[in-house]
Amino acid sequence: MKTQTGKWALGVLMLAVVTVTACKSNREAGQANPDPAHNSQNALDWAGMYQGTLPCADCPGIQTTLTLSEDGGYTLQTSYLERGDSVYTETGQFTWDDAGGRITLDGDGQKFQVGENRLIQLDHEGNRITGTLADHYVLEKIDDTLIGKYWKLVELHGKPVEPGSTMKEPFIRLTAVSNRVEGTGGCNGMGGTFELKAPNRIGFSHMIRTMMACENMEIENDMIGVLETADSYHVSTDTLQLFRARMAPLAKFVAVPDN
Structure with missing residues (x-):
């Protein structure tokens, strides 16, 4: 009886070793052949024109148009509502973070998270803005084939x-x-x-x-x-x-x- 118990224990131990080894092999195989990296920079059609009205501390809003070019250039146009018809235009280059999900404008350091057909404005630390107006820090991509034509x-x-x-x-x-x-x-x-x-x-x-x-x-x-x-x-x-x-x-x- 003692011999049978020992054999049973040995069998359980061997099964556990085989199971752990198989799981480890599967994980290693998965690591050896990982999925290609997919991020906003290389997987989304991010180049184009984005528009929206961003929150403003002392006005109804900031009408914003941000155009991103495939060569890394940008044009930012802003107009403060109820402050006349003045439109401020800024051009420059933007850079991606290492993860390929966020960009920083080199002009005033504004940061945006790049999503599917939208940009989400971040704070200067690169974090999502919270609070009651959080959903308003968004620029939506628009069809710029209509713009500027006669x-x-x-x-x-x-x-x-x-x-x-x-x-x-x-x-x-x-x-x-x-x-x-x-x-x-x-x-x-x-x-x-x-x-x-x-x-x-x-x-x-x-x-x-x-x-x-x-x-x-x-x-x-x-x-x-x-x-x-x-x-x-x-x-x-x-x-x-x-x-x-x-x-x-x-x-x-x-x-x-x-x-």
């Missing part, structure tokens, strides 16, 4: 806008500075603001225009109505379409050189 109006509610049918060529141009939109409906100059949100969402403010009277004002009136009701868009090559509630296109524009 978009000529070519169609309204499915009907072509013929060249020469208005005194001026109807167009819009969206700029990143203060999210401004400007243009003309064919007679009056007009302007306002816009907001972009993923995926392919857009909204325009009430459009302000001059008060000239021209022939064929229907096109201008309809164009302004489209801008003030559109809630989404689609860009294909050099064509921009505006929609409302995924219905038929309200208007179509093409990108052309400035006149």
Whole structure:
């Protein structure tokens, strides 16, 4: 009986040794063939334009646009709300941390955590900002294919806008500075603001225009109505379409050189 007990104990010990050895071998194999490193720097499409309104200690907010280039350059534009129309622009280089998850701007040392289509502003120590406003320290990536182009109006509610049918060529141009939109409906100059949100969402403010009277004002009136009701868009090559509630296109524009 004593011999059988000894054999049983020896068997248990050998099983334990085999199990530990197998687990160790599996771990070592996993260490020898680790997954390729995946971090924000090498796994995300981080280059592009980011926008948002960051908290401000003594104003309603800081409207911020940060553009990151693949060569490590950046352009930072900030505008303090309710402090006039002053826009501050800063350019420079940014650096990644060793983990490839955070960047630091070389200008004033601002730090951001790089996520999927967003940047999260960090404190100067590189930590997430906490408190009731924590969720507001975010810049969202926007579709910059719309920005800076001269978009000529070519169609309204499915009907072509013929060249020469208005005194001026109807167009819009969206700029990143203060999210401004400007243009003309064919007679009056007009302007306002816009907001972009993923995926392919857009909204325009009430459009302000001059008060000239021209022939064929229907096109201008309809164009302004489209801008003030559109809630989404689609860009294909050099064509921009505006929609409302995924219905038929309200208007179509093409990108052309400035006149």
